[in-house]
Amino acid sequence: MTGSAAETLTESEEADTEAAPRSGAQLVVEAILAQGVDTVFGYPGGAIMPVYDALPGSGLRHILCRHEQGAAFAAAAYGRMTRKAGVCLATSGPGATNLVTGIADAYMDSVPMIAITGQVAQPVMGTDAFQEVDTFGITMPIVKHSYIVRDAADIPGVFAEAFEVAESGRPGPVLIDLPKDVQQAMAKAATSPAREAQVIELDDDGLRRAEAAIRDADKPLFYLGGGITRAGATGDVRALVERSGIPAVCTLHGNGVLPTDHPQLLGMIGMHGARAANLAVQECDLLINIGGRFDDRATGKLDTFAPHAKVIHFDCDASEISKLRHADVSVHGAMRPAVRSLNPEPGDISAWVQLGIARREEFAPRYDAPGEGVYAPTLLRELSLAAGDRFVAVPDVGQHQMWVAQHCHFSRPEAHLTSGGLGSMGFSLPTAIGAQLAEPDSTVVSISGDGGIMMNIQELATLRRYGIPLKVIVLNNSRLGMVRQWQELFFDGNFSEIDLSDNPDFAKVAEAFGIEAFTVSRRSEVAAGIDRLLAAEGPIFMHVIIDPAENVWPLVAPGKSNSEMMEGGR
Amino acid sequence: MSLHINPNTRRGTIETFTIISDDVNGTLRRIWTVIEQRGWSVRSLLVEETEGGVETRVQVSPTGKGRSVETLRLQIERLVNVRHVKLERRSREKPSRWKEIPHAAVI
Numbered sequence: 001m002t003g004s005a006a007e008t009l010t011e012s013e014e015a016d017t018e019a020a021p022r023s024g025a026q027l028v029v030e031a032i033l034a035q036g037v038d039t040v041f042g043y044p045g046g047a048i049m050p051v052y053d054a055l056p057g058s059g060l061r062h063i064l065c066r067h068e069q070g071a072a073f074a075a076a077a078y079g080r081m082t083r084k085a086g087v088c089l090a091t092s093g094p095g096a097t098n099l100v101t102g103i104a105d106a107y108m109d110s111v112p113m114i115a116i117t118g119q120v121a122q123p124v125m126g127t128d129a130f131q132e133v134d135t136f137g138i139t140m141p142i143v144k145h146s147y148i149v150r151d152a153a154d155i156p157g158v159f160a161e162a163f164e165v166a167e168s169g170r171p172g173p174v175l176i177d178l179p180k181d182v183q184q185a186m187a188k189a190a191t192s193p194a195r196e197a198q199v200i201e202l203d204d205d206g207l208r209r210a211e212a213a214i215r216d217a218d219k220p221l222f223y224l225g226g227g228i229t230r231a232g233a234t235g236d237v238r239a240l241v242e243r244s245g246i247p248a249v250c251t252l253h254g255n256g257v258l259p260t261d262h263p264q265l266l267g268m269i270g271m272h273g274a275r276a277a278n279l280a281v282q283e284c285d286l287l288i289n290i291g292g293r294f295d296d297r298a299t300g301k302l303d304t305f306a307p308h309a310k311v312i313h314f315d316c317d318a319s320e321i322s323k324l325r326h327a328d329v330s331v332h333g334a335m336r337p338a339v340r341s342l343n344p345e346p347g348d349i350s351a352w353v354q355l356g357i358a359r360r361e362e363f364a365p366r367y368d369a370p371g372e373g374v375y376a377p378t379l380l381r382e383l384s385l386a387a388g389d390r391f392v393a394v395p396d397v398g399q400h401q402m403w404v405a406q407h408c409h410f411s412r413p414e415a416h417l418t419s420g421g422l423g424s425m426g427f428s429l430p431t432a433i434g435a436q437l438a439e440p441d442s443t444v445v446s447i448s449g450d451g452g453i454m455m456n457i458q459e460l461a462t463l464r465r466y467g468i469p470l471k472v473i474v475l476n477n478s479r480l481g482m483v484r485q486w487q488e489l490f491f492d493g494n495f496s497e498i499d500l501s502d503n504p505d506f507a508k509v510a511e512a513f514g515i516e517a518f519t520v521s522r523r524s525e526v527a528a529g530i531d532r533l534l535a536a537e538g539p540i541f542m543h544v545i546i547d548p549a550e551n552v553w554p555l556v557a558p559g560k561s562n563s564e565m566m567e568g569g570r
Numbered sequence: 571m572s573l574h575i576n577p578n579t580r581r582g583t584i585e586t587f588t589i590i591s592d593d594v595n596g597t598l599r600r601i602w603t604v605i606e607q608r609g610w611s612v613r614s615l616l617v618e619e620t621e622g623g624v625e626t627r628v629q630v631s632p633t634g635k636g637r638s639v640e641t642l643r644l645q646i647e648r649l650v651n652v653r654h655v656k657l658e659r660r661s662r663e664k665p666s667r668w669k670e671i672p673h674a675a676v677i
């Protein structure tokens with residue numbers, strides 16, 4: 001229609017066109033598109049069929065994962081990469097329950113996501129109808145918010161609010177349960193007032209008190225957490241750290257806030273943290289926590305964590321402040337303006353800074369392990385350096401996850417997508433698929449153990465179907481390595497149910513899915529393997545045989561203080 | 571058969587909140603879930619409609635160790651349809667003066 005023709009429509013005709021009745025399912029698709037979302041991940045079934053009926057020709061791309069858990073992880077990956085909520089779709093009953101792990105993972109890591117589930121029709125809700133479960137109830141403790149839509153006319157308003165809730169403040173997953181009759185009903189979309197964006201005033205008093213505490217400190221230390229990335233504050237925090245000259249440590253999710261080789265970064269703290277970083281926390285007299293939640297894997301035994309430190313805590317979620325560690329100064333509210341407004345003027349901290357630098361060098365990991373076998377930490381480090389700034393590592397959960405965190409080079413926090421809070425095996429492959437689709441030009445590498453890859457291996461079919469140019473690595477120690485390590489160290493070597501030596505030939509499995517695959521079993525083959533992986537234009541799978549006895553070091557035993565780091569191995 | 575009291579029911583302190591929320595289906599269930607999920611248990615609960623919303627008075631006792639009632643207050647207050655949570659009085663040892671209302675009746 002030309003512009004002049006459009007003008008010939010009277011005002012009331014125009015309004016009528018906009019308000020023409022549509023099915024609830026059509027309203028769902030339109031509401032998703034209205035948020036600027038172009039891709040959703042899902043799996044169809046009875047109670048969500050009307051929405052699937054509205055998909056073809058709608059302009060909304062649907063990625064058919066091969067398990068709803070895969071769809072949930074892939075959708076959340078969008079949120080992890082872009083800070084915009086990714087969307088997943090599933091049917092009622094088993095479809096919804098299969099989403100649960102992915103929703104919980106997003107909740108624990110504060111990732112914006114919208115999970116849409118079909119529900120049985122309202123007249124039969126509560127009758128144990130076929131594929132009926134109380135999805136709203138099941139997911140209640142693991143969502144930021146949730147809705148059961150009772151009237152199709154509410155769909156635009158509910159969706160607009162759901163995205164706003166998922167993405168604002170501390171982000172999180174939002175569930176929308178859609179009874180089938182609501183999807184089928186014809187409705188004129190009611191326009192609902194947009195939810196008012198929450199405005200949190202800048203905490204000037206907190207900022208001035210923080211500045212005073214920094215002036216008074218002899219051994220100040222930044223503690224950089226995952227909230228920085230969620231707030232889009234990486235650049236602001238980098239600038240703050242640099243203008244302060246204060247050393248920094250990071251949590252698992254804070255990796256990449258400062259590039260791994262940044263001169264002020266002493267490393268990651270916690271159970272598998274760097275010695276220089278853990279010691280700095282134990283000795284500092286001021287800990288400036290930005291967007292960290294004092295997770296137990298980071299703090300070790302809480303009573304002995306940072307025993308000499310006053311704490312300044314920046315967080316957008318007031319309920320995190322003093323939840324686990326008392327904050328002497330709290331700065332609650334939006335992170336970016338707060339971080340920008342902080343003027344740190346520490347006194348002479350040069351001896352403290354030098355101590356950190358010296359320790360970082362002294363305790364730097366070594367990559368000259370003896371032997372002919374593949375040493376995973378070296379492989380991971382070389383891979384990340386070879387891949388460069390577009391590198392995105394997506395580890396699964398286990399020993400290899402910690403090796404990725406310890407040894408890869410991250411130039412930005414989005415270069416490291418990891419299941420931190422939930423620690424959910426099966427995370428890597430579908431999350432990497434979502435990440436690769438969100439950032440087509442990035443070099444996304446899924447890195448799993450031989451245990452975790454089997455939890456969502458069906459998503460190789462998704463790779464193949466859409467030709468997603470993902471690089472998949474399986475580090476195969478024929479064991480549930482992390483469990484084996486704990487059994488060795490804390491259960492008297494009583495190895496119980498960790499042997500996976502009857503694994504299939506993973507390269508053949510990948511080939512059966514139609515994916516180029518190869519196996520690397522000797523150190524001398526690693527460099528060529530990395531080259532081949534990085535040169536591939538389509539999906540590629542590298543199966544790597546590693547030593548089953550290898551452990552992750554250093555290690556703080558569960559319940560111990562972070563000052564009691566165990567060291568072992570090579 | 572003698573009746574053994576579950577240690578969980580021999581609760582220590584009692585804290586009382588007044589919660590002002592929107593009148594939206596599921597809000598009460600959400601509040602209840604947060605309380606029970608975060609190391610507290612609901613001892614009694616009274617719901618009243620107010621103009622444009624709902625006022626809930628709830629008494630809770632800790633089941634987890636070292637829980638801060640202020641953290642719980644904020645965890646309830648951050649729920650989407652909750653407008654305000656006030657901690658009425660601290661650490662009463664006496665039993666509730668509100669009648670216990672069964673879970674199912676209030677959701």
Ligand SMILES: Cc1ncc(C[n+]2csc(CCOP(=O)(O)OP(=O)(O)O)c2C)c(N)n1
Nearest residue numbers: 398399400423425449450451452480481482
């Ligand atoms: C879904 C799920 N189930 C169980 C666990 C417990 N768990 C943590 S690490 C691990 C072993 C992982 O083994 P593998 O995938 O081979 O990786 P590795 O530790 O050998 O690198 C297990 C079973 C978990 N984190 N997630």
